[in-house]
Amino acid sequence: MPDKSDKPTVVVLYNQVGEDEYEKMKDVDPTTLDFEPEYSLQVSTVDEEYKAIGKALRKEGFRVKTVNVAENLKKLTNLLRNRPPDVIFNLVEFFHDSSWLEAAVAGMYDLYKVPYTGSPNFVLGLCQRKGLAKHVLLAHGIPTPKYHLLREAKIPKRHGLRYPLIVKPAREDASSGVDKESVVYDYQELTKRLEKVFAEFAPPILVEEFIEGRELHVSILGNDPPQVLPIIEFDFSELPENYPSIITYDAKWNPLDEAFHRVHSICPAKLTKAQFKKVEQVSLAAYRELGCRDYARLDLRLGARNQVYVLEVNPNPDLTEGVSYMESAEQAGLTFSQTLKRIVNFALERKVVQATPPPILADARS
Numbered sequence: 001m002p003d004k005s006d007k008p009t010v011v012v013l014y015n016q017v018g019e020d021e022y023e024k025m026k027d028v029d030p031t032t033l034d035f036e037p038e039y040s041l042q043v044s045t046v047d048e049e050y051k052a053i054g055k056a057l058r059k060e061g062f063r064v065k066t067v068n069v070a071e072n073l074k075k076l077t078n079l080l081r082n083r084p085p086d087v088i089f090n091l092v093e094f095f096h097d098s099s100w101l102e103a104a105v106a107g108m109y110d111l112y113k114v115p116y117t118g119s120p121n122f123v124l125g126l127c128q129r130k131g132l133a134k135h136v137l138l139a140h141g142i143p144t145p146k147y148h149l150l151r152e153a154k155i156p157k158r159h160g161l162r163y164p165l166i167v168k169p170a171r172e173d174a175s176s177g178v179d180k181e182s183v184v185y186d187y188q189e190l191t192k193r194l195e196k197v198f199a200e201f202a203p204p205i206l207v208e209e210f211i212e213g214r215e216l217h218v219s220i221l222g223n224d225p226p227q228v229l230p231i232i233e234f235d236f237s238e239l240p241e242n243y244p245s246i247i248t249y250d251a252k253w254n255p256l257d258e259a260f261h262r263v264h265s266i267c268p269a270k271l272t273k274a275q276f277k278k279v280e281q282v283s284l285a286a287y288r289e290l291g292c293r294d295y296a297r298l299d300l301r302l303g304a305r306n307q308v309y310v311l312e313v314n315p316n317p318d319l320t321e322g323v324s325y326m327e328s329a330e331q332a333g334l335t336f337s338q339t340l341k342r343i344v345n346f347a348l349e350r351k352v353v354q355a356t357p358p359p360i361l362a363d364a365r366s
Helices: 021-025 046-059 073-082 099-111 121-128 130-139 187-200 249-253 258-262 273-289 325-331 336-355 359-365
Strands: 009-014 063-068 087-090 147-150 165-169 205-209 213-221 232-235 264-266 295-303 308-315
Touching: 009 046, 046 063, 046 336, 073 099, 087 099, 087 336, 099 121, 121 130, 121 308, 130 147, 130 273, 130 308, 165 187, 187 205, 213 273, 213 325, 213 336, 249 258, 273 295, 273 308, 325 336
Parallel strands: 009 063, 009 087
Antiparallel strands: 147 205, 165 205, 213 232, 213 295, 232 264, 295 308
8 A cells, every 4th residue: 555655745825714604604594685586596605615625636636734724823823833734725815804914824834845836926916906917918918808996986087998888896896896886888887886995995087998799717727838728608688677798706706606606607609719719818918917826817808899808817716626727627637636736736846946956066975
């Protein structure tokens, strides 16, 4: 039998405090809703999701421990200093209730020289600053909708953007702050929406041209070279009439909202060869120029004239089995556990590089 000590050690690391909203939803009776749900209300809790990742990695031959940091910095530093694994599967998305500290936690891994999955800390911070990320994209000729970045709820009537527009927080992720009122069609709606968003979120706030067209999610796996997985398109045709064709926070995360059950994914998207090639080219360019690593998901719009626009780049996206990123991986012929294994192996390759001394040092030791 193989020696267990030969198996790489992986810590699936996440940060969860307080009551999980999905735990409370387990008690909701679907017949009490004012619409007919199409999907189950039994969404996996954070603990269940990450334990499933741990179980899948064990299946692939890793020694795995699942650890909830639970906002405890001492617990994190003790792990990194005293019991560092071969790889941290990095699933920490916030710290001290701040998504801004996601990048800082990844920086801790770097300080202790512990390899970790996904994008480096700089990229996590960059992609969370939507305005700055768009600057980088445009500097490299990668198309993204025209926009303004506002630090106060004021914008001139002649702002240079074409309606309709979409208004969203510039430093939030996971569609936070995006709802059915986010798309505006005239100046009066714009000013009203800006007042609301500024009241709820810290500046800056992003105002950008809303691209009428097809919504695509492009998942990318790997580094040298990165691979575009089968592309997802979203079907908005069943949304209520008062909903714009966008993925709101509720459509993405809230099974008690009708929009969650009325937006459907199509994978692979029905694209012509020319459309696919253009989407692939733009997606890989954005992935590389923003410095993404191991895996990421890009949100794109395909306009009426087949123009491709990058809306957002999401490093370390959700890895729930059967959803979004993993739906694309499964269409590519990869199982849930196989995809996770590849991601861990990318990080293990960096461990080997870190452990190999430069040639001069190697010669001095011989």
